[in-house]
Amino acid sequence: MNQKTLFDKIWDAHRVHSIDDGPDVLYIDRHYIHEVTSPQAFRGLEERGITVFRPSLTLATADHNTPTIDQHLPIKEELSRIQVDKLKENCSRHGIELFGLGHNNNGIVHVIGPELGYTRPGMTIVCGDSHTSTHGAFGTVAFGIGTSEVEMVLATQCILQTRPKTMRITVDGALGKAVTSKDIIMHIIALLSTGGATGYFVEYSGPAIMALSMESRMTICNMSIEMGARGGLIAPDETTFSYLKNTKYYSVNSEFENDLKKWKDLITDSGASFDKEITISAESVRPMISYGTNPGMAVAIESSIPETEGMNNHDEENYVKALSYMGFRPGMKLEGHPVDYVFLGSCTNGRIEDFRAFASVVKGRKKADNVTALLVPGSKLVEEQVKKEGLLRILHDAGFELRQPGCSSCLAMNEDKIPAGRYAVSTSNRNFEGRQGPGARTLLASPLTAAASAVTGRITDPRTL
């Protein structure tokens, strides 16, 4: 009796109160903030004349609009500089820990939280950023919030939230050669569409998921939002525990064995039921690439862009409009299409494993002359590790430069913009119109596909190199 999903266990343990016919008051264990979605929330507190309720549970970083070269110099863009300064001022006034620009722990919020050990199983985690779902890889209920909600958490460590429905996506079998977790999640999003999981919180399970490293699990959970899901999570296991044991947090905190005991119950009970269940086989997943202007518009790299047959007039109009933005036509083959830019990085694929994958492909090869490459580590720790493992040497020998950490070209708030009309094979998460710069054409793919395309100068299936 009373069999519960992992999501339900965590949600219920954090419910302070349920409003009749209304949302739940949900307690938040970890709150991450950054420079772009927090200033208005701090201003709200000041207007109310109150302080931060639990400053030790909020952690701040500067990542969204920061430059990825010459970080030791003042930020050139005035409004960005003001936002970063404002974050510093707000954190110091309210006693919030900040890993700002230049700090050894600085980096993209969804990269540093996990790698430093601030994200731990069983927690509720929020941040004013939709890719907060990333932290679900550790068995947490983690989701993105708006700035009004950031203010709620600063003011009370709680938010008002309607309980979402639950969905389980089971991935059976094992992945083929050169197929990555990025391809699994892009395959799922293409299957469900960009709004297909709206209203749901997803649990990913099955042998193909549990065989993945923590970095790969984070890539999966990260893109949950791209099918509309409130978040995505994976039950913690030995892979999770050994990753956590090696984080900075547990190197100075002796609580690991104690905490470990609490994490063992963080699984979905065998008789628990979900509102929706989907099963896919890992063998059916191929290296994926997007061709349109939302992440649901993606196909296996060897396929052609779908034809319009069977669509109604309205859908066809929307579809053709998206393809025309991309400079594509229905039925066109993607493989072999020239590429202008390659972006390796972001909270989706900016971790050490992604740099290892990229380096493994470009090793002994040369960057194509027609390609401009932006290789942006997700954090200072990733940057250090790339150097320590000798990957930087491999990248340099192949004609690539490494930039400094930040969100960079994923949303192009800083100077790392893709010019109008140019094609970018990007390891990031969104291919919306203008996402990587006004008029930019984004082709989402895995780090292996990005690397293969960077050395050939064309969209290239990594299995063919």
Next chain:
Amino acid sequence: MAKEKLNLLESTCVPLPVENVDTDQIIPARFLSSTSREGFGDNLFRDWRFDHEGRPLEGFILNNKKYSGKILVAGKNFGCGSSREHAVWAVYDYGFRVVISSFFADIFRNNALNNGLLPLILPEHEVQNLMTLVTAAPETTVKINVMERKIEIPSSGKSFTFEINPYKQECLIYGLDDIDYLINMRGRISDFEKKRGGLR
């Protein structure tokens, strides 16, 4: 802090027959470098509305003088993508008070309700009917009554009820704020923390 109240509204509509309108279209990231909540309406749908030199693009609905009003009628999955509340601030600052669609992205819907913007959900075919109607007859007015959860199109004699969480309905009608509600619960939140053994 009190917000603008929304109970009765009668207005013409602006039709936007595009699906999956993401928040990068509503307000591109390069306009997020502000530390205040005001002024985002100028850049609402920036890259659909203006060319790269800032000249209005003729084909876009907001540049068509025939269409105006406080109600935006949009295709399904409006507001998908990023969590940026700036998207809601932009829609609101431009002058809209209601967005009608067959469904909204979750974060956008929460953000809208936290700012007094009503995300009104109708069945997809009714959204399409309304879209066709207001496109052909821009003078069509729509009446919305939040208290009665009713939307009425007098010229066609149609009316529907819409769903809204009763708590959020009350917040809209009386201009109440979730943050005030939570601040009043601080004592209870502290008790919750003590019960589970302090901060983690």
